[in-house]
Amino acid sequence: MKMISVVVPCYNEEEALPHFYKEIVKIAKEMDDKVDFEFLFVNDGSKDDTLDMLRDLSKRDDRVRYISFSRNFGKEAAMFAGLENSKGDYVTVMDADLQDPPKLLIDMYDLITKDGYDCVATRRSTRKGEPPIRSFFARCFYKLINKMSKTEMVDGARDFRLMTRQMTDAVLSMKEYNRYSKGLFSFVGFDTKWLEYENIERVAGQTKWNFWKLLAYAIEGIIAFTTAPLAIAAVLGVVLCLLAFILIIVIIVKTLMWGDPVGGWPSLVCIVSLLSGVQLLCTGIIGEYLARTYLETKGRPIYIIKETEKKK
Ligand code: UDP
Ligand code: MG
DSSP states (O other): OOEEEEEEEESSOTTTHHHHHHHHHHHHHHTTTTOEEEEEEEEOSOSSTHHHHHHHHHHHOTTEEEEEESSOOOHHHHHHHHHHHOOOSEEEEOOTTSOSOTTHHHHHHHHHHTTOOSEEEEEESOOTTSOHHHHHHHHHHHHHHHHHOSSOOOTTEEEEEEEEHHHHHHHHTOOOSSOOHHHHHHHTOOOEEEEEEOOOOOSSSOOOOOHHHHHHHHHHHHHHHOOTTHHHHHHHHHHHHHHHHHHHHHHHHHHHHHOOOSOOHHHHHHHHHHHHHHHHHHHHHHHHHHHHHHHHHHTOOSOOEEEESSOO
């Protein structure tokens, strides 16, 4: 029989984990005539009792495996570790907080096995329950990144998806250190079917995202999937050169015709500060790309395992 690997990144999820386990076991039971399951939990350096719970679950249930990191490496690293260590013919990534309804797996599995898709992904149809200002910035972000990048980023796409082994291996073949999975999933191609559902609040515990983390994540995405911002310096440079030429001509003509009373100190200050601002901005953008390049060339591991269900 074929097997589905359920990869679950967990960071301080002691409150949500029992609910999640109960639900996913229920679904596994419903599908047990069709397919086997393996539940691969990745403990991303939790500071609460998540790891103890996972040890306990793996003792009681053979299908439960876990990987425990030596510290918090972030969800992207946890997903990568999960995909890399999964053994199933199909692989799915799910949040531990039940925001990704496990019952969708039944439809997803049918769509892949019967309709021949390589991947069934999910996106939320609305941004209800989200602060309006955050929705606004999210919309702007998707508009911007889709204009600049050739890789399509789907608005509201979640990480919850069921993939074939072939597609999983394609995603894993990208070993970059700065991982932006939304883009990586899209970059590999393959036939993807999108399912929509209404956003669900997490069952228990706290979200780990705040506005600044989301902003940093958005910048990460832009830098990972487009080099368009690097062209800003060139474009601004050309525009400013043209402007300077016009100004030079205006000033020469003015001086020849009316003489040159000394003045223009305020305008000079404005021009100098504007131009230094533009220069620093452009240097900053180059710096962001340079920093990513620096991190990539170091070739540091994406995650470090401290413990798994096999070696304690
Ligand atoms: N997560 C993780 N490492 C982190 C942050 C989050 O593994 O550093 C996991 C978390 O346990 C959850 C999933 O990623 O299973 C999504 O996190 P969260 O629910 O906080 O994000 P949201 O659903 O609010 O986007
Ligand atoms: Mg969540």
